[in-house]
Amino acid sequence: MVRVRYVDADILIIGGGMAGSGAAWEARYWCRNCRVVIAEKANINRSGAVAMGLSAINTYMGLKCKENTVEDYVKYVRGDLMGIVREDLVYDYARHVDSTVHLFDEWGLPIWPNPQTGCYVREGKWQIMIHGESYKAIVAEAARKAVGEENVFNRVMVTHLLKSPSNPNRVVGAIGFNVNDGTVYVFRAKATIVSAGGGSHVYRPRSQGEGLGRAWYPPWSSASSYGLMIEAGAVMTMMEARFVVPRFKDGYGPVGAYQLLLKTKITNAYGQDFWKPHYEEIKKLYSGKGNYPDLPITPTTLRVYAQRLEWMAGRGPSLMRTEETVKKGTESEAIAYEDFLDMTISQVVIWAGQNHEPAERPYEVITTEPYVMGSHATECGAWASGPDDLAPKKIEGLPDDRGYQYYWGYNRMTTLDGLFCAGDGCGANPHKFSSGSFTEGRLAAKSAVLFIMDHSDEKIEVDKAQVDSIITKLMEPLERYERGKYTVVTGPSYMHPIDPTKMYWKQGLFRLQKIMDEYAGGWSTMYVTNEWMLNRALELLQFLKEDFINYAAAQDWHELMRVWELWHRILTAEAVVRHMLFRKETRWPGYYVRADYPALDDENWHVFVNSRYDAKTGKWELWKVPVIHIIPFP
Ligand SMILES: Cc1cc2nc3c(=O)[nH]c(=O)nc-3n(C[C@H](O)[C@H](O)[C@H](O)COP(=O)(O)OP(=O)(O)OC[C@H]3O[C@@H](n4cnc5c(N)ncnc54)[C@H](O)[C@@H]3O)c2cc1C
Numbered sequence: 001m002v003r004v005r006y007v008d009a010d011i012l013i014i015g016g017g018m019a020g021s022g023a024a025w026e027a028r029y030w031c032r033n034c035r036v037v038i039a040e041k042a043n044i045n046r047s048g049a050v051a052m053g054l055s056a057i058n059t060y061m062g063l064k065c066k067e068n069t070v071e072d073y074v075k076y077v078r079g080d081l082m083g084i085v086r087e088d089l090v091y092d093y094a095r096h097v098d099s100t101v102h103l104f105d106e107w108g109l110p111i112w113p114n115p116q117t118g119c120y121v122r123e124g125k126w127q128i129m130i131h132g133e134s135y136k137a138i139v140a141e142a143a144r145k146a147v148g149e150e151n152v153f154n155r156v157m158v159t160h161l162l163k164s165p166s167n168p169n170r171v172v173g174a175i176g177f178n179v180n181d182g183t184v185y186v187f188r189a190k191a192t193i194v195s196a197g198g199g200s201h202v203y204r205p206r207s208q209g210e211g212l213g214r215a216w217y218p219p220w221s222s223a224s225s226y227g228l229m230i231e232a233g234a235v236m237t238m239m240e241a242r243f244v245v246p247r248f249k250d251g252y253g254p255v256g257a258y259q260l261l262l263k264t265k266i267t268n269a270y271g272q273d274f275w276k277p278h279y280e281e282i283k284k285l286y287s288g289k290g291n292y293p294d295l296p297i298t299p300t301t302l303r304v305y306a307q308r309l310e311w312m313a314g315r316g317p318s319l320m321r322t323e324e325t326v327k328k329g330t331e332s333e334a335i336a337y338e339d340f341l342d343m344t345i346s347q348v349v350i351w352a353g354q355n356h357e358p359a360e361r362p363y364e365v366i367t368t369e370p371y372v373m374g375s376h377a378t379e380c381g382a383w384a385s386g387p388d389d390l391a392p393k394k395i396e397g398l399p400d401d402r403g404y405q406y407y408w409g410y411n412r413m414t415t416l417d418g419l420f421c422a423g424d425g426c427g428a429n430p431h432k433f434s435s436g437s438f439t440e441g442r443l444a445a446k447s448a449v450l451f452i453m454d455h456s457d458e459k460i461e462v463d464k465a466q467v468d469s470i471i472t473k474l475m476e477p478l479e480r481y482e483r484g485k486y487t488v489v490t491g492p493s494y495m496h497p498i499d500p501t502k503m504y505w506k507q508g509l510f511r512l513q514k515i516m517d518e519y520a521g522g523w524s525t526m527y528v529t530n531e532w533m534l535n536r537a538l539e540l541l542q543f544l545k546e547d548f549i550n551y552a553a554a555q556d557w558h559e560l561m562r563v564w565e566l567w568h569r570i571l572t573a574e575a576v577v578r579h580m581l582f583r584k585e586t587r588w589p590g591y592y593v594r595a596d597y598p599a600l601d602d603e604n605w606h607v608f609v610n611s612r613y614d615a616k617t618g619k620w621e622l623w624k625v626p627v628i629h630i631i632p633f634p
Pocket of ligand 1: 222
């Protein structure tokens with residue numbers, strides 16, 4: 001017997017991470033009599049990518065101290081992504097991000113002050129230093145207080161979006177379940193904001209049996225933002241631009257404070273520069289219209305690529321020369337450790353376990369498995385409307401369809417009516433990081449308030465048959481387990497049993513990761529792929545989808561959550577592969593190389609790739625959309 005609870009809201013926020021907290025705070029600011037509800041899979045006090053804390057806020061303009069301009073920031077972000085970003089969206093969050101950081105300051109987040117200037121201590125041009133172990137708790141408190149504790153539904157994982165029975169392009173809420181007690185929640189909402197974070201574990205992580213689940217982006221970032229929106233038919237963008245990041249080996253410790261604040265060099269194993277030997281080749285293949293290798297800040301993807309070329313030339317691994325900049329008993333040593341203790345404690349644990357002293361020896365830096373994200377140096381996510389004042393002119397000659405244009409009325413609304421995105425879920429506007437994601441949540445919420453005011457006489461309809469059918473599907477893995485509990489099974493004790501009538505989440509996840517790693521540019525092929533491999537990935541993903549539909553099984557509520565996380569990851573993986581197949585060039589060689597099209601091709605591919613999935617037919621549509629530069633380019 002399934003317990004079902006209906007919850008009516010003006011605004012539903014899916015995921016109470018950085019973007020979701022920003023949305024909650026802003027929505028109640030503009031609409032004091034609105035009911036704003038947060039559905040959060042974990043507990044918002046310590047959820048999402050900032051759960052463990054952070055040591056820097058990576059996006060802060062410093063406008064009041066005249067440290068930077070918004071225009072320069074847009075140029076920097078555009079360069080880092082090799083020319084392709086929605087400049088209207090980047091400009092929009094950048095012009096508001098400082099006000100977000102000032103709120104954090106007011107709420108008690110310890111940001112390092114610079115007593116000489118009265119500004120903040122900079123880590124790099126765009127980053128400022130914080131004591132951030134309680135960052136998420138502070139931000140969550142503001143969100144909780146804004147919406148009221150009774151409107152925060154912790155431990156509720158959203159699995160499906162709900163559509164209006166009379167308008168298939170209108171989202172009217174979502175369905176999820178409490179991962180502790182199994183209660184099903186049917187949220188009916190006038191506007192819905194998807195802010196459920198990015199996707200880790202879509203690709204096989206470098207750490208396997210010995211460190212299963214260890215990854216740089218948190219293992220609980222299960223690609224729900226993408227899975228939910230793809231299945232509902234929202235237009236997605238730039239899903240091919242998934243991300244590979246350099247991190248300290250095994251602990252995934254961040255490299256920012258070492259490189260930017262302490263000015264530590266990365267070299268090859270012999271102490272030599274990794275960039276110079278490859279500069280000419282990189283310049284030949286990846287200059288494009290933007291002359292990217294010669295930009296003042298070398299794009300992340302090119303730096304990552306040059307390091308990899310060094311390893312492949314047999315001069316690896318990359319080494320962070322900590323022994324040159326970290327001095328025992330000095331502030332540099334405190335900074336070096338605190339940087340990890342604020343956000344990636346595992347790195348310190350690994351160093352302690354290996355008797356490693358950063359002041360004495362360098363440490364290895366690796367490139368990680370790929371992540372599907374929209375808030376870092378990467379831009380996967382939904383295609384959204386920009387703000388009206390920055391909207392470029394309508395693109396003549398292209399359909400008026402929202403999937404081709406930049407503006408259709410409500411900032412950050414996806415191509416589905418009433419569905420907004422923020423943070424990792426919103427595509428083509430990277431480098432938001434924690435502060436920019438919170439800011440984008442605010443922008444989405446303000447515009448969602450406007451949307452519900454403009455539609456105040458609309459009655460939210462939910463179709464009982466649709467709800468029942470989703471609930472049946474949602475519970476099916478538990479039913480399947482109960483039905484076939486006593487079938488004869490075999491298999492290793494550390495895995496679920498091998499049973500021809502069932503697929504448990506871990507079995508499905510390992511299959512997914514193997515496909516993505518081996519065929520879609522994972523680390524085991526050194527991030528190289530080609531058309532044949534991507535087509536093979538699609539074929540195998542299709543089998544996996546079929547097996548999921550027919551065999552997915554769960555023994556309890558927790559496993560049911562894992563099962564639906566897997567489904568979101570599978571849909572996301574398919575989008576990634578289809579986008580990689582469609583884009584016939586290599587634009588971000590550090591993230592992946594299409595060996596059959598190894599160079600950047602601005603002539604044909606200085607464009608966004610957009611896609612739409614039709615869940616009824618299982619068909620995908622992909623197309624190009626021109627990039628419009630609102631800041632002169634190059
Ligand atoms: C190790 C690490 C270091 C980083 N370093 C920095 C840094 O130094 N500076 C900086 O500014 N940024 C940094 N970032 C980036 C920053 O954390 C992200 O950009 C930001 O958190 C993205 O915000 P978001 O709201 O999109 O996602 P998140 O903050 O991850 O929030 C997503 C939320 O959705 C919830 N959720 C997921 N699926 C569901 C579902 N189906 N139903 C309900 N809820 C769901 C999650 O539990 C989570 O609470 C770092 C990230 C990591 C992982």
